[in-house]
Amino acid sequence: MGLPKRHATENSSSLSLLVASLLIISTNLLVVAALFQLMRRKGSQSWCFVLNLALADILVGLAITGIVTDVFQNYNTVNNGTIPITQPLLLMHSTQKTKCLLRMAFIISPSTASILSMFLISLDRYVAIKLPLRYSQLTGRWTVTGALVALWMVSLTVGFLPGMAWQLQQGDFESSSLCTFFSVIRPKGIIVVFCAVFFPVLSVFTYFYLDILKIACGHQRQIRQAGSRLPQRSRYWGHVKALRTVALLVGCFTLCWCPFFVVCAVQVLCEACELYKVLENDLWLLGLSNSLINPLVYACWQREVRLQIEALFCCVKDRVRNTAVLEASERLCTLSLSAFPSTSLSMCV
Template identity: 25%
Template sequence: MYAGNNCSHGNTTDPMTWQNYVFITINVVLCIFICSGNVLTIIAVLRTPVLRTVPNMYVTSLAVADFLAGAVIPLQILIFIPSVKYIINDIKYLCLFRHVTFFVSVSMSVASMVAIAFDRAVYIGYPLRYKQLATTKRTWMVIVCMWISSLVIGTMPLYYNNWKPCIECSIFRVLKMEYQVYIQTSLFVVSCILTACCYGNILRIARQQQRQILEQTAPQCSKPQLAQDLKLVKLFGLVFGVFFICYLPAIVSVTAGHLGVYVPQMVTNITVPILVLNSGMNFVVYAVKNKDFRRAFVKMICTKKAKLNLVGPTVVATVLNRSDNNVLKNELR
């Protein structure tokens, strides 16, 4: 027996429904998308010296956290398999571990995103002092502190929970209302405020620089600067907008569920993948939108293709040479 509880689950061989297969497929695709994208980001930073900068240390930390968020998706997939779902329900720490791994990775992803916004705000606001303020040692200290904080917050359900034998391992039954509403929701609100303040300050400084350009130069010289500011606004709007859109549905549904509003399981099955999707979109925003990362990706892909192209003709030439030698030997005989 996998559990010491005499729980009655009814028919433990419930058939798989089409909804189960749909959500399993969605989560598998999401897992591949998130893990592959963030692995590319990590490898690009490790193999490309020009990418080993202080800002990219936060991007790499974010990529690691996002990779973990994608790597724990298989644990979420298990609940769509009826026989495995009952096992998870009956084993306390297996149930709690499923939630803890999710909250640790998500908390670190959010913390890294706020750190990136703060780092860029310092760079724009204090360009002459940035190298003195944002040293490699201080950056490592910040990243270590973020990981420790994420581990502390994410592992709270291990010792602060509502788990009891014979109950469903869902966030509304197992996790405390105070943890979900007061801690997780507060972190979401604080992260939104800090990120909005950082990017708002960046836009404010950009507008001040634009006014100075308009006052000191001819009007026709302001067009390139205006286009650059427009790109800046779009990028920052995309960063904050993707985060807000991905996290808001899950936060609203979880808060409503703990406050007594009935939330169908179907809603949770949809909002959680949307939340995790942010971990894949961070790769698109911070890596694909950056020209240095794009060059690193192209170099990695082209190098791999070049090796394949080199190996192909070499193998063919070797085979032909062996064939010619065999023919020559036969003729000599």
């Protein structure tokens, strides 16, 4: 591919990435606004996990925006003729190893927090169905706060681990090197860390839903046998309906992130395969797209969130309409006063 043509391709890809990051931020902000209204009205602690997921996804979007900013800075530098175009999409030219490690940390940490937030959401639904009588006691304010604090401690540890442990850093990184995952971080070390987080979480997801499926089938048989005499029927099926949204969320998460981590595992087992470019430029982006899917799932499938978003749009629409009517009325009064000052004064007061 010729240099100008390659440059145009990278520029258009960066624009697409910028649009995706803005969509991630805007959709998750909308879900955050809806969740704040729900939590203020209902006071349910379980919504805190969903709120944390949306906030983590917003940070992912901001991290992508930072990457795109660096890409465009390199684009301007190339146009000025300072350096040649040598980097593919999503690679950033960095002059400091510390800056590159921080950039990777701000990408890895919110991505890890997003994954662990879905784990807490699934755990919350699992406890609601497995232990319905103790659910309110087990999901108190301090329990939720402790879980979220632990989540962010783990996420920040995973994200900043390469910067704190020199054993995970590339020894031959130069000040003029391109800032990528595997240019500043030892591939095998960080891949092992990634897999140590992902595959146990995925295994627990699988256990949760297999156990819940068994419980739901047994409960359905009891309902058919006892009819309406079971007092927990409506509450139970309310939890099951909420679980459907979580199941869709986890399914999308698996489809988006599983290819990345499976190829990571293949790379660890087959060092001669050289799959780093595929991981950095393709599968990583597929995983990050999950941050855009999450708010869309809640906006479309979770009835309470969907209704709250509709109410927010109606509120904004009414305010815009009232403002337009007020401005039109003021303009009409101004014109009337200028034309007929004596007769229009009483109408505009």
